[in-house]
Amino acid sequence: MSNATLKELSAQLAAKACSSVELAQDFINKINVLNKDLGCYVTVDAERTLAQAQAADARRAAGDAGVLTGVPLAHKDIFCAKGWRTTCGSKMLANFVAPYDAHVVERCDAAGMVTLGKTNMDEFAMGSSNETSFFGPVRNPWDRDRVPGGSSGGSAAAVAARLAPAATGTDTGGSIRQPAALTGICGLKPTYGLVSRYGMIAFASSLDQAGPMARTAEDLGLLLNVMAGHDTRDSTSLERPAEDYNRDLAKPLKGLRVGLPKEFFAAGMTADVQKTIEAAIAEYRKLGATVVDISLPNMGLSVPVYYVLAPAEASSNLSRFDGVRYGHRAAEYTDLLDMYKRSRGEGFGAEVKRRILIGTYVLSHGYYDAYYIRAQKLRRLIAQDFAAAFKQCDVIMGPTSPTTAFKLGEKSSDPVQMYLSDIYTIAVNLAGLPGMSIPCGLDGSGLPVGLQIIGNYFDEARMLNVAHQYQLATDWHQRAPQGAA
Amino acid sequence: MQWEVVIGLETHAQLSTVSKIFSGAPTAFGAEPNTQACGVDIALPGVLPVLNTGAVERAIRFGLAVGATINSPSIFARKNYFYPDLPKGYQISQYERPIVEGGTLTIQVGDAAKTVRLTRAHLEEDAGKSLHEDFHGHTGIDLNRAGTPLLEIVSEPDMRSAEEAVAYAKALHALVRWIDVCDGNMQEGSFRCDANVSVRPVGAKELGTRREIKNLNSFRFLQQAIEYEVRWQINELEDGRAIQQATVLFDPDSGETRMMRTKEDAHDYRYFPDPDLLPLEVTVERLEAVRAAMPPLPQARQEKFCHEYGLTPYDAGLLTASRELADYFESVVAGADAKTGKLCANWINGALSARLNEEGLEIAQSRVSATQLRGMVDRIADGTISGKIAKDIFDAIWAGEGDADAIIAAKGLKQISDSGEIEKIVDQVLAANAQQVADFRAGKEKAFNSLVGQVMKASRGKANPQQVNDILRRKLAS
Numbered sequence: 001m002s003n004a005t006l007k008e009l010s011a012q013l014a015a016k017a018c019s020s021v022e023l024a025q026d027f028i029n030k031i032n033v034l035n036k037d038l039g040c041y042v043t044v045d046a047e048r049t050l051a052q053a054q055a056a057d058a059r060r061a062a063g064d065a066g067v068l069t070g071v072p073l074a075h076k077d078i079f080c081a082k083g084w085r086t087t088c089g090s091k092m093l094a095n096f097v098a099p100y101d102a103h104v105v106e107r108c109d110a111a112g113m114v115t116l117g118k119t120n121m122d123e124f125a126m127g128s129s130n131e132t133s134f135f136g137p138v139r140n141p142w143d144r145d146r147v148p149g150g151s152s153g154g155s156a157a158a159v160a161a162r163l164a165p166a167a168t169g170t171d172t173g174g175s176i177r178q179p180a181a182l183t184g185i186c187g188l189k190p191t192y193g194l195v196s197r198y199g200m201i202a203f204a205s206s207l208d209q210a211g212p213m214a215r216t217a218e219d220l221g222l223l224l225n226v227m228a229g230h231d232t233r234d235s236t237s238l239e240r241p242a243e244d245y246n247r248d249l250a251k252p253l254k255g256l257r258v259g260l261p262k263e264f265f266a267a268g269m270t271a272d273v274q275k276t277i278e279a280a281i282a283e284y285r286k287l288g289a290t291v292v293d294i295s296l297p298n299m300g301l302s303v304p305v306y307y308v309l310a311p312a313e314a315s316s317n318l319s320r321f322d323g324v325r326y327g328h329r330a331a332e333y334t335d336l337l338d339m340y341k342r343s344r345g346e347g348f349g350a351e352v353k354r355r356i357l358i359g360t361y362v363l364s365h366g367y368y369d370a371y372y373i374r375a376q377k378l379r380r381l382i383a384q385d386f387a388a389a390f391k392q393c394d395v396i397m398g399p400t401s402p403t404t405a406f407k408l409g410e411k412s413s414d415p416v417q418m419y420l421s422d423i424y425t426i427a428v429n430l431a432g433l434p435g436m437s438i439p440c441g442l443d444g445s446g447l448p449v450g451l452q453i454i455g456n457y458f459d460e461a462r463m464l465n466v467a468h469q470y471q472l473a474t475d476w477h478q479r480a481p482q483g484a485a
Numbered sequence: 486m487q488w489e490v491v492i493g494l495e496t497h498a499q500l501s502t503v504s505k506i507f508s509g510a511p512t513a514f515g516a517e518p519n520t521q522a523c524g525v526d527i528a529l530p531g532v533l534p535v536l537n538t539g540a541v542e543r544a545i546r547f548g549l550a551v552g553a554t555i556n557s558p559s560i561f562a563r564k565n566y567f568y569p570d571l572p573k574g575y576q577i578s579q580y581e582r583p584i585v586e587g588g589t590l591t592i593q594v595g596d597a598a599k600t601v602r603l604t605r606a607h608l609e610e611d612a613g614k615s616l617h618e619d620f621h622g623h624t625g626i627d628l629n630r631a632g633t634p635l636l637e638i639v640s641e642p643d644m645r646s647a648e649e650a651v652a653y654a655k656a657l658h659a660l661v662r663w664i665d666v667c668d669g670n671m672q673e674g675s676f677r678c679d680a681n682v683s684v685r686p687v688g689a690k691e692l693g694t695r696r697e698i699k700n701l702n703s704f705r706f707l708q709q710a711i712e713y714e715v716r717w718q719i720n721e722l723e724d725g726r727a728i729q730q731a732t733v734l735f736d737p738d739s740g741e742t743r744m745m746r747t748k749e750d751a752h753d754y755r756y757f758p759d760p761d762l763l764p765l766e767v768t769v770e771r772l773e774a775v776r777a778a779m780p781p782l783p784q785a786r787q788e789k790f791c792h793e794y795g796l797t798p799y800d801a802g803l804l805t806a807s808r809e810l811a812d813y814f815e816s817v818v819a820g821a822d823a824k825t826g827k828l829c830a831n832w833i834n835g836a837l838s839a840r841l842n843e844e845g846l847e848i849a850q851s852r853v854s855a856t857q858l859r860g861m862v863d864r865i866a867d868g869t870i871s872g873k874i875a876k877d878i879f880d881a882i883w884a885g886e887g888d889a890d891a892i893i894a895a896k897g898l899k900q901i902s903d904s905g906e907i908e909k910i911v912d913q914v915l916a917a918n919a920q921q922v923a924d925f926r927a928g929k930e931k932a933f934n935s936l937v938g939q940v941m942k943a944s945r946g947k948a949n950p951q952q953v954n955d956i957l958r959r960k961l962a963s
Contacts, residue, residue, distance in 0.1 A: 080531045093530065100524060102531060199531040206760035234533050235762050313760055316563050319574020320528040324626065336624075340567055363565070363755035372757060 002030055002162045003480070006071055006219040009165055013060065013070045020060070020070030024053035024114050027072055031116065031163050037144065040158035042077050042135045043085045044117035052114045059112050068226060069112025074164035076155050077118035078125055079210075080199040081105045088201045089121040089133040089151075092321045092328045092347035102199020103231045104168055104210050111226045116164050120154030123349045124318065125175055125203040127151050128421045131412050132351040139408070140183060141481035142447055146405040149179030149421075155213050156183040162484045166214035166223050170200060172207045173306055174400075174425025177437035180213055181400035181450020184439045184479060186467065187213040188220045191457050192432035193238035195224075196231030202317040204310035205236075207429040216477055217438060217467035221246035224460065240458070248465040254288030256466065259393030263299040264424060269402040276441035276449040277399050280470070284397070287469055292393045296385040301378050302427035303419060308362050308375035309430075315359025321347060354415065383431040390456045395466055399424055400437040400450035424452055434460050438467045439476040448479070486723070487687040490715050491695075492650045492680055493642035496657055497635045498667040499611070499675040500543045506610050506634035507534030507577060514673045522613070522628035528572035533761050536561075540634040543666035544584045544608050545767060545775045547636060550664050550782055551603055553588030555772055558764035559607075565755040569626050570613035578637075580756045583607030584765065590640075590660065591784065592652040593802055601653050602641040609635050636666065642681065642692065647711040651704050654678055663783055663808045677702045682714045684722065693718070694728040698735050698742055710735035714742050786811050794818060794826025803834045810848045816855035817862070825866050832862060836879050853882045861889035874898050874946055902949045904956065907940075910948065911956050914939045925961060933957070 004012065012018050028046050035041050049072070056070035080086050080098035082105075087093045101109065108115070122132040130138040130153025138153040140146040141161035148157040152169030156179035159167050169176040171189035180187030188211045195210040202208060212223035224245045231237045260281065265274070281291060323329035323343030330342030348356070362371035389396060401421055411418040428435035433454055440451035451470075455463040471477050505512055508525035525532045548555045562580035585606035592599050611633040616625035638657065644650045658676055661667040669676050678701045683693035698714060701707045713735075718728055730748040735741075758764075781789075787801040790811075796804070804814045810833075818829045837858070841851060861878055864870045870878065870893060881892045893899055901907060915922055918939060924932040940953045 080529075086530070088530065096530070098531075099529070197531075198533055201530040202533075202761075204760075233535060235535055236760075312757060316565050316575050316755070316757070319565060319567065320530070320572060322567060322569075322574060324569045325527055325572060326529070336569065360755065363757055365753045365755075368755075368757070 002026055002165070004165065005216050006068065006166050006214060006222050007216070009071045010067050010222070014065070020053040020056040020072075020114060021050060023070065024049050024072050024116070027116050027163065034161060034163060037139065038141060038157055038161055038163070039120055039136050039138045040154045040161065040163055041074065041117040042087055042089070042120045042133075042154070045084065048083065049114060049116055052109075056112045056114055066111050068222060070114060071112075072114040072116045072165065073108065073223070074116045074119045074155060074158050074167040075105060075108075076152050076167065076169050077121055078170050078201045079105050079168060080201070081115065081118070084115070084118055086118065086201070087135070088125070089123040089135065090347065090349070090352070091134040094134060094328065096326055098199075100199065103196035103233065104227050105199065107226050107229065108168070113226070119152070119158055119164075119167060122151035122153065122175075123352050124201070124314070125151040125170060125172055125208075126314070126351050126355055128174070128178055128418050129406070129408075129411065130154065130179070131408065132349055134349060137408055140405045141484055142184065143405065143445070146407055146447070147182070149182035149401070149405065151175040151179075152187070152213065153179045156180055156185055156187070159183070159185045159213055159215060160481055160484065162480065166212060166219055168210060168223075168227065169213045170203075170208055170210045171425075171429065171435075172203050172209075172310060173429050174422040176211050176213060177400045177425050177435055177450065177452060178422060180437040181439075181452075182405040182448065184448030184476075184481070185213060185215055186217055186220050186436065186438045186477065187211065188224060188436040188460065188463070189428065189434060190224065190228060190460055191238075191434045192429075193236050194228045194240075194434075194458070194460070196229070196234040196237045198231050198233040198237075202313075204313040205317060206313060207306075207310060209429070217436075217464050217471055218246060218249060220436070220467075221249070221461075221464045243461065245461050245464055248461045249468040251465050251469075252288060253284065253466065253469050256284070256287075256289040256395070257292050257393040258284055258289045259292045259294040259389055259396040261294050261296045261299065261389070261396060261398060263296050264398035268420075268423060269399050270404070270443070272443035273399050273402065273404065273449050276443065277397075277451060280440035280451045281397060283470060283474060287473060294389045294392055294396065296382075296389060296427065298378065298381045298385050299427055302382055302430055303423055305375045305378045305382065305430060306422075306426045307358065307419060308371045309379065311355040311359030312362050312372055313359070315356045315363065318348075318352070318356055323347070351415070379430045382427050386427075386431045386433060386454075394456075395459075395463060396454040398452050398454075400452040401425075404443045404445070404447035404449055428454055433457060434463060436463055436467060438470065439479065440470075440474075441476055442479070448476075488684045488719050488722075489687045489689070490645055490647075491642045491683045491685060491692055492644035492647075492711060494640045494644070494650060494653060495679040495681070496638045496640075496654065497611075497677050498638060498657075498661045500540050500634040500636055500666055501668050502537055502539040502543070502634055504537060504539075505632035506537050506540045506608065508632050510632065512633050514670075516629055518616075518625070518627035518629060520629065522631055526572065526628055526632045528574075534577060534759075536762060536765065537634060540608055541584070541765065541767070542775055543634075544606065544636055545772065546664050546779060547606055547638070547661065547666050548585035548588065549772075549776055549779060550660060551585075551588030551590055553603060553606070554586045555767050556582055556584055556586055557767040558582070559584040559767075560764050561608075561759045561762040562756045563759045566752045568612070568615075569624065570615045570628070570631065572613065572628060572631055576610060576612065577759055577762070578609035579607035584767070590653065590656055592649065592656045593799075594649050594652045596799070598798075599649065601643045604639040604641055606636050606638040609637055611635050642683075647708045647715070650680060650711055651708050654704055654707055659783065659806055664780065671702050674702060678707055680707065680711055680714075682711055682718070683728070684715060684718045694730050696728065696730065696742075697732045699732055699745065701735060706735055706737055709737070709740055710742055713740055717742065780808060783811070790814070790830075793823075794821070794830065795823040796827065796830050800830045800834055803838075804830060807848065813848050813851070813855055817859045819859075821859075825862060828862050828865060829859065832858060832879070836876065840883060852885065853879065857882050857888055864889050864893065868900060868902055868949065869893065870898060870900050871946065871950055873941075873950075874900065898947060900949050901944055901947045902952060904952060907944070907948050907952050907956055908960075910940055910943050911953070911960055914943055915960060922961065933961070
């Protein structure tokens, strides 16, 4: 059962082939066996999970079930969920129990979905390997000496290891797409503003966006249908009519214009990744797509721009973690300033501190214009590049990550190398565009490679169509790490 | 050396919305600590601010009232600093692009009117309170006030004395109440001023170094603090010491200002646009809707009062101290001619104001209703009673003895205007005061007043004073 997709589980529950409680119990059993090695979940609470499953079964019995009622999922530990410990991967919040639900959690609950637990993540979503978590690294189910990517590494590994059929994630610079690529699953970062940020612990507010992670494009659409929607509690949430993101899945791809940015293929990715991506493009040609060479001239600036803007916002967003009202407070301190210093010094890990320092620096008097203002200007140029590109093509394709999963510890002492693993994903966040990653092959070591598909604003339905047609023609999305299925 | 004083004020007016500027929690004053702070106010992880449109509307109303530019868009920015009563570690304010820019306020100092320029007015949230008492060496935090909407109104350094600063603060206070954007309650901190004070030699072009006196929550303290500060700065300069830019606090007990921090300790607030809030657009339609709903402003009503009832600008100014008072005057004066209008104004600005002041009441609590006051004024105008008798009648109405007509009838206070009757009294008085008559005829004008007094006394104040005058003059001349 745990190898089934959301769609299949939905059908099984509808057919009463199994109950939601049975399903939840099945996953709990598996989590109990595998999680201590993989570290996907930081919090599981079987009692809560089973109570939710029971309620879902009751709802179904009462004839009140929706498509995903009774279907389990995992939430990234960045989402506040009432009564659940919500840590954001940090010592700072190691004992924080959320008193309210994030909009995303609220919507999943309202759909009758069952929460299996809270998944591990890089601390405050800052990282690309899941190694910055206070709760220890997540191991990649394909090779346990390797990282699952980050920051939604726990969600990605849980889905890849079949410890959850789907999970929520968040993506500030690639944190859904890159771990999806490195664990051989699908992940979608929607257009900025499509999913409410209410209750999602902020990293960089103008870039953060929640999205679904699952094993098929169709499942992403099912979950996005639940997650997306206007929320008055988030001023950046967009007021748009509800849509079925899976409405165009069956459309043939004939005439689809696929843009290939020359900057993506210039250098940087490994030969294996390049070969695999090229094979995927060839498959799209077979499906009737035409390929257009495009250029995103300011693409090379996206990493430096991102590492000014994201830390700037983060340095301010993380100020509320001061040990005064909740969260970690140092046991001993001499005065107020000392309390702040010790509480934050002890509560935050090295990567978080690094970004707070960078952010504080770029916002400081005398540096603001040179860094923050310039980065904002460049951000607009990057967005304009995409706008120009989308006049020539319908979707943009390229690699999600320059490499497949790297070894634990391989990049953790070199932050710049780590930052470069998001080189293909960051520009999408800066522009606020939707982007996704789907598995498209394996490298020489048998590790999954992700194909990135970037759409125009609000083009999620088309992107899912493009991904789904590929998944009808290929079976890369059905490959599972050994011992998972 | 002659010194010129230069003062600019920054005023925090708490906007009178029911809920906070970025959350739905109530703003009511005086609740148990931390009972009016929701997740947004205490800055739980993951919460987001949502702008209260009522606060925006009030800011626009203020901007229109002072003839300012309403910026669209205006931008919310984060002012970053750590303090326990600042839950997010930043205050949401407006920095580079405030909603209100420019504008002027006219103040009255003595007989002279003066126009003070405004720099800007911006929306921001208040912080909570740190409580240092009753916690045995610890500090308590009350976040009820956190997120309360404020309009910070910044003036240009246009005031030249403590009197002008107070006149400005009073005019501003009257205006924000007039247009219903702030309740003006200074004890509760709804209206508080910071004063930037400097001095320079008369004739100098450059401003002197300023010191900022924080958090003055009464007009009296504002006056005292500025006066002390000015004396202190002049002393320093005359003793050859330079003024250091600083923030100071006023201690009402000692009447002195004392240093809080110097410029060197100033924070780097790292302002940047708040990514959680979109730029605030004010459409022309919205602006016009607010404009259409604006009450007539004090200036307009003053002009109307002067024009229709021949009041002096001074009297009209007093009557427009608040909208309630102006409304009261208008109900009293309804349908009256200029002469009666002037009488109404005099009675309101005179006896009624004095009485309200004495008893610490607002105009809404006046025990003489508009109808009652007009009833009395009409009896003065038609000669039924004299102004002097009217004083007693006013007191009687205040004491709840009924309307003027009833009191006049009950107490027999109707003025004697029958000249025969007055002549009789005059004759009696002249006969009984031969000495004063002789004095008057010897050229002592004072004796005349004494004779008038005798006549009025004999008539128990009811004789028409003008007639008494005329008859007495005639009889003494013969």
